[in-house]
Amino acid sequence: MRVGVLGSGDVAKTLASGFLKHGHDVTMGTRTAAKLSEWKAQNPKGTVGSFADAAASDELIVLAVKGEAAADALRSAGAQNLAGKPVVDATNPIEDAPPVNGVLKFFTSLNESRMERLQAEFSGAHFVKAFNSVGNACMVNPQFKGGKPTMFICGNHEAAKKSVSKVLDQFGWETADMGGVAAARAIEPLCMLWCIPGFLRNDWTHAFKLLS
Numbered sequence: 001m002r003v004g005v006l007g008s009g010d011v012a013k014t015l016a017s018g019f020l021k022h023g024h025d026v027t028m029g030t031r032t033a034a035k036l037s038e039w040k041a042q043n044p045k046g047t048v049g050s051f052a053d054a055a056a057s058d059e060l061i062v063l064a065v066k067g068e069a070a071a072d073a074l075r076s077a078g079a080q081n082l083a084g085k086p087v088v089d090a091t092n093p094i095e096d097a098p099p100v101n102g103v104l105k106f107f108t109s110l111n112e113s114r115m116e117r118l119q120a121e122f123s124g125a126h127f128v129k130a131f132n133s134v135g136n137a138c139m140v141n142p143q144f145k146g147g148k149p150t151m152f153i154c155g156n157h158e159a160a161k162k163s164v165s166k167v168l169d170q171f172g173w174e175t176a177d178m179g180g181v182a183a184a185r186a187i188e189p190l191c192m193l194w195c196i197p198g199f200l201r202n203d204w205t206h207a208f209k210l211l212s
């Protein structure tokens, strides 16, 4: 697949390298290409361009920018470049404020998630929430003593979720599909839960698993 990764932070770089490792073509999008010069040197097969470059020619888009900037980054990418494509939303709506007793603050409410707002504004794109509830160090083929971890996903478009499930298979995850976009109200706060052991005990190496 041709994959466009919007972002230049740790999540964007980790996922972009993961896609390259699994044989996909990758274009990373940023406002400042210099931020990705080291990544580009380490990943010569990858391409670096603008948000619009990354979205334009690709079959799967990954949104991995600061939560507050998600809509701006997508506007720069261009709604027409997103239409009809799966957009993996790895972002979290974290406030610019320190955690309280290890608990992050969000700028959304439990009755309206970040991804619902994005889906409403960019109605032609097929958003799929994924990769938001685990740290970047554990995103690509993580090894846990407890076995394969579970990635909770959701979104309105079945084919888009199938594409993302295939990626998750490659990246060493089992997928738990929680339904339509409104389920992001439950999946986004998993980030808060995931971070608590980190902030309280500096333990950042874990993932969720759904048992049945």
Ligand SMILES: NC(=O)c1ccc[n+]([C@@H]2O[C@H](COP(=O)([O-])OP(=O)(O)OC[C@H]3O[C@@H](n4cnc5c(N)ncnc54)[C@H](OP(=O)(O)O)[C@@H]3O)[C@@H](O)[C@H]2O)c1
Binding pocket: 006, 007, 008, 009, 010, 011, 012, 029, 030, 031, 032, 035, 064, 065, 066, 067, 069, 072, 073, 090, 091, 092, 093, 094, 131, 132, 133, 134, 135, 136, 137
């Ligand atoms: N860090 C983790 O382990 C982790 C795990 C799961 C989910 N997440 C979520 O993944 C997302 C990315 O996290 P991160 O830690 O890799 O990076 P980050 O520091 O949260 O975000 C950096 C990115 O945000 C973009 N950005 C910032 N302000 C912008 C603006 N005004 N307009 C457009 N773009 C803007 C930057 O674009 P430029 O490249 O143009 O500067 C850069 O690509 C976040 O939403 C985070 O909550 C993080």
